[in-house]
Amino acid sequence: MTTPPPAIVTEGLGKRFGAKWALRDCSLAVPTGRVCGLVGANGAGKTTLLRLLAGLSRPSTGRAEVGGQVPRDDSQFLRRVGYLAQEIPLYRRWSAAEHLRMGAAMNAEWDGEWARERLEGLRIPLGQRVGTMSGGQRAQVGLVLALAKQPEVLLLDEPVAALDPLARREFLGTLSEAVAERGTTVVLSSHLVTDLERVCDHLVVLADSRTVLADDLDDVFATHRLLVGPRRDISAIERDHVVLREERTHRQLSLWVRLRGPLVDPNWDVQELGLEEIMLAYLSLREPAAAGPQPVEVTA
Amino acid sequence: MISFHLTARSNVPPYVQLVEQVRQALLNGTLRPGDRLPTVKEVVGALAINPNTVLKAYRDLEREGLVEGRQGVGTFVLRRPDGPSPSDQASLRRSLRSWIAKAQEAGLADSDIESMVRTVLRAAAVEESA
Numbered sequence: 001m002t003t004p005p006p007a008i009v010t011e012g013l014g015k016r017f018g019a020k021w022a023l024r025d026c027s028l029a030v031p032t033g034r035v036c037g038l039v040g041a042n043g044a045g046k047t048t049l050l051r052l053l054a055g056l057s058r059p060s061t062g063r064a065e066v067g068g069q070v071p072r073d074d075s076q077f078l079r080r081v082g083y084l085a086q087e088i089p090l091y092r093r094w095s096a097a098e099h100l101r102m103g104a105a106m107n108a109e110w111d112g113e114w115a116r117e118r119l120e121g122l123r124i125p126l127g128q129r130v131g132t133m134s135g136g137q138r139a140q141v142g143l144v145l146a147l148a149k150q151p152e153v154l155l156l157d158e159p160v161a162a163l164d165p166l167a168r169r170e171f172l173g174t175l176s177e178a179v180a181e182r183g184t185t186v187v188l189s190s191h192l193v194t195d196l197e198r199v200c201d202h203l204v205v206l207a208d209s210r211t212v213l214a215d216d217l218d219d220v221f222a223t224h225r226l227l228v229g230p231r232r233d234i235s236a237i238e239r240d241h242v243v244l245r246e247e248r249t250h251r252q253l254s255l256w257v258r259l260r261g262p263l264v265d266p267n268w269d270v271q272e273l274g275l276e277e278i279m280l281a282y283l284s285l286r287e288p289a290a291a292g293p294q295p296v297e298v299t300a
Numbered sequence: 301m302i303s304f305h306l307t308a309r310s311n312v313p314p315y316v317q318l319v320e321q322v323r324q325a326l327l328n329g330t331l332r333p334g335d336r337l338p339t340v341k342e343v344v345g346a347l348a349i350n351p352n353t354v355l356k357a358y359r360d361l362e363r364e365g366l367v368e369g370r371q372g373v374g375t376f377v378l379r380r381p382d383g384p385s386p387s388d389q390a391s392l393r394r395s396l397r398s399w400i401a402k403a404q405e406a407g408l409a410d411s412d413i414e415s416m417v418r419t420v421l422r423a424a425a426v427e428e429s430a
Contacts, residue, residue, distance in 0.1 A: 035350055172348035180344045180351035198306070198314065198349045221313065266426070269419070 005068065007032040007153050007185035008053060012062030015048050021209050022048040026062070028204055028214040030187065035179055037196035037217075038189040040206030041283055046189040047086070049206070050155045053187065054083035067152045079108055082151035086158045088142040092131030096124060096141050100148070107149040115148035122170060136167025143171060147178045156188045160195060168192070172199050193276045203275075205282045212282050217275075224278045227255040227268040236265070244281040256281040302330055304343055314349060318357035326366065326380050337367060337375040 008030040015023045023045040030036045038046050051057040052064055055071035055078065064071055067080045090099060096119055104110045119126060124137050133141070139159055146154060156175075160168045176199060178184055187204075190196055196203070203220050205213040213220065227237070231253045237243060241263070245256040256273070263270065273281075302325050306314050325331040338346075340354045358375050361367040369375045384392065403413050 169348050173345045176348055176351060177341055177345040180341045180354075195348075198347070198353075201350045201352045269415075270422070 004032040006030055007034075008036075008064070008066050008187065010049075010053075010062065010064045013049070013052060013059050013064050014061035015045075015052060015057065016060040023052070023206075024209045026206075026211045028211055030185060030202055030204075031216075032185055033179075033183045034202040034216075035176075035186040035188065035200045036202040036204055037200035038187055038204050038206070039191070039193075039196065039279055040189075044206040045209040046206055047157055048209075050083070050157050050187065050189060053153075054081060054155050056083070079149065080152045082146035082149060082154040084142050084146045084154075084156045084159055086161070088138050088159070090130045090138060090142060090145075093129055095127050095129055097126040099130070099141065099145055100126075103145055103148055109150050111148050111150055115144050118144050118147075118174065122174070134167070136163050136170065139163055139167065139171055140174065143174055147174075147184075150182065151184065153185045153187075156186065158189050158191075160190060160192065168195060175199065193274075193279060197275045205279060207282055207285055212285060220275075220278060221272070223259045224273045224281075225257055225259060225263070226271040226273050226277070227253075227257055227263075228271065229253055229268045240264075245284060303338070304347060306347055306349065315353045315357040315360070318343075318354065319360050322357070322361055322366070323381050326377065331377050333377050333379055335377045337377070339374055 006029040008028070010029075011027050013023065013026040014021060026045075026049060038049065040046050048057070052059055053066050053071055055066075055073050066077075069077050069080070071077060071081070094102075100112055100115055103115070104112050116126070119141065122137075122140055124133070124140060130138055130141060139162075143156075143159065146156075154175075160171055163171060172195060175186065175188075179186060188196075188200065197217075201217050203213065203215060203217050204211060215223075229252070231248060231251055234243065234246070234253070234255065237255065237257065241260050242258040243255050244258060247254040256277070302321070304318055304321055306317055312320070322331065322337065331337075337358065340351055340358070343349070343354045344351050358367065358369065362369060362375075364381065366378060366381055367375050368378050383389075400413060403416075408416070
């Protein structure tokens with residue numbers, strides 16, 4: 001079986017607004033069919049990256065390819081890429097049905113039947129004005145419209161941030177079902193770790209406008225550990241692995257580590273880390289560049 | 301047919317939780333040979349989880365010979381898992397129970413016991429691979 005080329009590739013991608021870099025030296029490859037979680041503190045560059053990938057903004061440095069094409073604001077590119085901005089841009093005075101009609105008129109490969117069935121299944125009244133719907137219903141309409149044009153790549157900017165837990169679960173259910181049916185590649189930015197852990201199988205972490213981690217989620221879990229033990233010199237650990245964060249008391253030492261190979265020193269109490277702990281370790285990095293974006297192979 | 305559930309408050313990865321739920325359902329008779337497992341799309345829509353999680357769980361069960369995927373039809377149960385008979389399992393549970401009673405008497409808290417079990421399991425794995 002041959003591996004399809006990555007759906008999204010960036011090399012040295014950067015965006016500068018005046019003197020300030022919103023995104024710097026971003027190199028990553030998201031394999032086709034992955035659901036990629038994009039995380040980082042506010043202002044870390046998530047929206048900038050998504051807009052660059054969607055062709056809504058031009059890079060200052062480097063390049064990007066999405067579905068084999070350079071992102072740009074034209075129909076040839078946009079028919080293959082869906083983008084849902086955080087504020088869910090819909091016409092408030094229009095009904096869902098009117099949005100569906102416009103989508104059908106503007107998109108070559110529009111699956112209106114699927115969209116209608118999906119919205120009915122979610123008990124969203126097709127004739128109701130979008131402006132009078134709940135936030136959850138509006139988000140669902142936005143997502144169904146984005147999926148109805150059958151994009152190869154779907155970019156979602158914090159789509160569930162404002163939703164209650166039930167609406168979030170339904171939104172992510174719609175998304176996951178579409179991924180299961182069509183193999184759509186998705187990039188989804190969010191702060192909600194438990195959602196990301198369920199829905200995603202790939203993770204990109206941005207800190208201070210740099211990529212500090214980009215890897216399949218299984219590998220992320222396999223390579224990150226908390227080591228706890230008596231205080232000691234850590235130069236050996238630092239030589240073989242990447243220490244993301246350390247905490248010392250006068251007797252004890254705790255290290256949040258990305259392993260680059262088997263851990264040989266048996267004197268550590270080794271604990272697995274949850275996604276939240278791993279993300280916090282990266283988001284509190286003092287020198288984000290030090291961690292580097294390269295995924296590591298671990299055979300242990 | 302069974303329905304799956306996932307606990308976020310658990311260190312067990314989601315796909316392992318699915319595998320364990322199928323094994324458990326097979327052991328206690330909720331699922332029997334010939335039964336169909338929910339489709340990937342059904343599980344994914346209900347739980348809002350990544351499709352690969354379900355695929356991976358079903359692949360694991362298939363590799364163990366417990367279920368069989370039939371192209372375009374679904375995934376079906378073949379047999380119950382091997383492993384200790386219910387009576388052996390009960391006796392292992394009883395001896396663990398009495399060990400835990402001893403540990404508690406000696407003053408260990410639940411979390412101490414859990415951490416000790418983890419450490420010893422890891423040491424056993426190292427010994428085995430050595």
